[in-house]
Amino acid sequence: MISRISGLFAAIAFAAAMAVSPVQAQEAAASAAAPTEAVAPAAEAAPVAQAAAKPADNPYGLQAMLAHGDMVSKGVLALLLIMSMGSWYILITKLWDTQKLANEAKDVRATFFKKASLAEGVKSLKEASAFRYIAANAIEASEHHEGALTENIDHNTWVSTNIERSVAEVQSRVQTGLGFLATVGSTSPFIGLFGTVWGILQALTAIGVAGQASIDKVAGPVGEALIMTAIGLGVAVPAVLGYNWLVNRNKSVMGQVRAFAGDLHGVLMGNRQVAKR
Template sequence: MISRLSSLLAALAFAVTLGASPLAQAQDSAASAPAAVEAPASDAAAPAAAAAPAAHKEDNPYGLMAMINHGDMVSKTVLALLAIMSMGSWYILITKLYDTQKLSSEAKDVRVSFFKKASLAEGIKGLKEGSAFRFIAQSGIEASEHHEGALTENIDHASWVSMNVDRAVGEVNTKVQSGLSFLATVGSTSPFIGLFGTVWGILQALTAIGVAGQASIDKVAGPVGEALIMTAIGLGVAVPAVLGYNWLVNRNKGVMGEVRAFAADLHGVLMGNRNVAKR
């Protein structure tokens, strides 16, 4: 009897063991399935997390482009005015540099060849059309050849020629100095224009704080950033204008010294009874 009961219990235990094995395998497969699903999800989330800072960096709400796109009429007007002043300053710097370099090169050629010609007429023919030295030489020769008239007969010949040569030199000097007043104006006013943009930006920040009722960073950062950008742009416009003005003034002094030396030599030749009108 005991042996039968033992055999029955053994058979039941074996049956229970066979039934539990498929259930454990099913639970193990179910537990491993979410892990397999979570792995691709984490892999997909990684690029999105990496792209978020890049997108935030490109869409800076407090930069120059944000100010241009979302700024009011006053800030855009100030920015446009500073841009015009900057472009005008660089245009004058480049053109005046070219003009002074050209005039200096012509002065070297004049020193080498002009006064070695047989006559002033031949010397003038060797100068370029539109040259400042040609203009001065022609003015001196015309004054020397045409000293007549009731109003000029009381002026001696030397004084008349000297007056006309000096007048021609003055016209050349005026042309050389043109544009420098604009550089001086830009250098002296652009910082204050940028400062006006700064004050306006701070006013907008205070207005945003008053409307919101709280001094949160998102209400203050935008207008204050706009104000700082205006200050930087104003200084960026002023510094090249001031440096360029001082540089061009020094260059013009050297070039005009050579022009005045040529005018003095020309006056001496005209007063030396040289053959002026010989062709």
């Protein structure tokens, strides 16, 4: 009896061992294959990541237009570039000039008419100052009113005329370059549009010769041509805004210059001692 029970337990243990061993074998095979399967996707993902990291070339951008454009397209682009550089140069230089003139006007209004004589006031101004130019011309006109023809003009009118002439010359220097800004602002959009029309014409001609009108054949040349219009607008907008801004600044600054000229005329007509040179 005991031997039968022992045999039964031995059979159960053997059956259990046979049932467990395939499962362990399968787990061991899966664990052995797992690194290989993990390495395979990693190896496949590496080229994909490298391809994603590498920037794709844009076949419809400015670089493609420069590479495939003809002399007319490149000439239009060069002209727009020159106009843009000229506009920014004028904007920066005129901003500097008007700011400098405004600072000088503030200093002149505070110190010039407090001097003992106009000659001392003139000497206190900078050599290249517009206010010194106006004051020197006004004093010279007041002191030198002789000649067969100029004697027919009264002293007040003679001095006023010379002061107004000096102010007009200063205003002319201040407004230098505004005509170029106005020209750029009004013509650059049409120059860009001409480049666009020319590019589309060349694209349609090439498509007609090739006999293919697929989207990839049309999108590239037309997209390159439309860049010209965008560049033309990019050149025109700063020029127009800068022109209007400088016109307003010039009005403000020239108002201070004319106020100084009016006060100077009043001093000269007040029979004050001008100076002893």
